[in-house]
Amino acid sequence: MQHARLIATLRRIGILAIAVSGVAYLAYVFFHEPGDDQGGDRLVISVYGVSQDSFRKNLYAPFEAECGCTLVVETGNSAERLSKLAARKNNPEVDLAVFSDFDALAALRRGLLDPIDVSRLSNYNKLYEFARDPIGGHMAVGYTVYATGIVYRTDKVAISSWRDLWSPSLKDRLVLPTLTSSGGPLLLQMLERAAGGSDPTFAGALAQVAANKRSVVTFFERSANLVQLFQQGEAWAAVTGRYNLPLLLRLNMPIAWASPSEGDAGGRNVLVLIKGSRRRALALRFLDKWLSTEVQTAMALDLVDSPANREATLPPNVASLLTYGPEMIERMNFIAPAVVLDHRAAWTKAWNETIAR
Structure with missing residues (x-):
């Protein structure tokens, strides 16, 4: 009899345990986002290699102190990091990455990104409009903006339009970005705009560069080359x-940022979540921290990134060196990321055939 009672009691306990487990499982399904509780106390991010000391001071270390976690930082150029993400698509190591807006769209088209739940971001509404949904579908959030424009020697030449790049006074004194650099497509965009065109093939702009290429000292790829050319007096405008x-103002030369009538070109760098990340909640917390007024201001004060957060307030001596404030933001012209991806191969072909040879 006692044996039978013991069996019945154990059965009741077993049924109760199963019921409790079922309730716990349903609670997990309904109240946890996939990836919230997996992956432990480690977050892997993929970023550009520049200014990492400043990022460590202003972002990485404070976040690690807040979350009690460890950040693993992978660095490299966009092409390298995109290739690595694609190779690990079915078993991703990286949780969050930063790219230009058009490279982020390239990652999206390769099935590498997950949407960002912006309702979980306390700093989202502080962003400028251009940063909120730069590639559509809430698949990226902008964290910094930069203008591409014309710097020039005020004692040598006057510039009021992008058309002035072809002024006879700049013959053999003009430096332009090569097409493969981030500034190349932006140069073509503004030349097309200055000529009154809007053709996404940039045929007219490419023709302008080809017709005037002998006036160009060089098509540069790296910032160090640009500074050296101004320092040696070979460049009067770029x-x-x-x-x-x-960097250029440190040369103590009469160098200024032009205000052409057509405005400046605008570029954005963005944050993205990697598809299949096992630490999505932690990645979202880190993303939100990056967008905070505190971090955005600190990175701007270090002259690393111009803020995408409208509430970041900078002193005049810093603001004058960055892409900052409503007036400068309103002057910028952005290229749709899809235009870059859909036409880049044709631009490269035309550039190689008419300019690079």
Whole structure:
């Protein structure tokens, strides 16, 4: 009799345990996002290699202190990092990555990204409009913006339009970005705009560069080359990102940022979540931290990134060196990321055939 009672009691306990387990499982399904509780206390991010000391000070270390976790930082150029993500598509190591907006779209088209639940971002509504959904579907969020424009020697030449790049006074004194650099497509965009065109093939702009290529000292790839050319007096004007302005101003030459009537070109770098990440909740927390007013201001004060957060407030001496403030933001012209991806191969072919040879 006692044996039978013991068996019945154990059965009741077993049924209760199963019921409790079932409730716990249903609670997990309904109240946890996939990836929330997997992967432990480690977050892997893929970023550009520049200014990592500043990122460590202003972002990585404070976040690790807050979350009690460890950040694993992988660095490299966009092509290398995209290839690595594609190779690990079915078993991703990286949780969050940063790219230009068009490289982020390339990653999306290769099935490498997950959507971002912006309702979980406390800093999302602080962003400028251009940063909120730059590639569509909430698959990326912009964290910095940069203008590409014209820097010039004010004692040698006057510039009020992108058409002035072809002025006779700049013959053999003009430096332009090569097409494969981030500034190449932006140069073509503004030349097309200055000529009154809107053809995404940039046929007119490519023809302008080809017709005037003998006036160009060089088509540069690296910022160090640009600074050296100004320092040696070989360059009087150049098309470059505003992030190079502080380097050029250190030369103590009469160098200024032009205000052409057509405005400047605009570029964005964005944050993305990698599809299949096992630490999605932690990645979202880190992404939100990056967009915070505190971090955005700190990175701007270090002259690393111009803020995409509208609430970041900078002193005039810093603001003048960055892409900052409503007036400068309104002057920028962005290329749709899809235009870059859909036409880049044709631009490259035309460039190689008419300019690079």
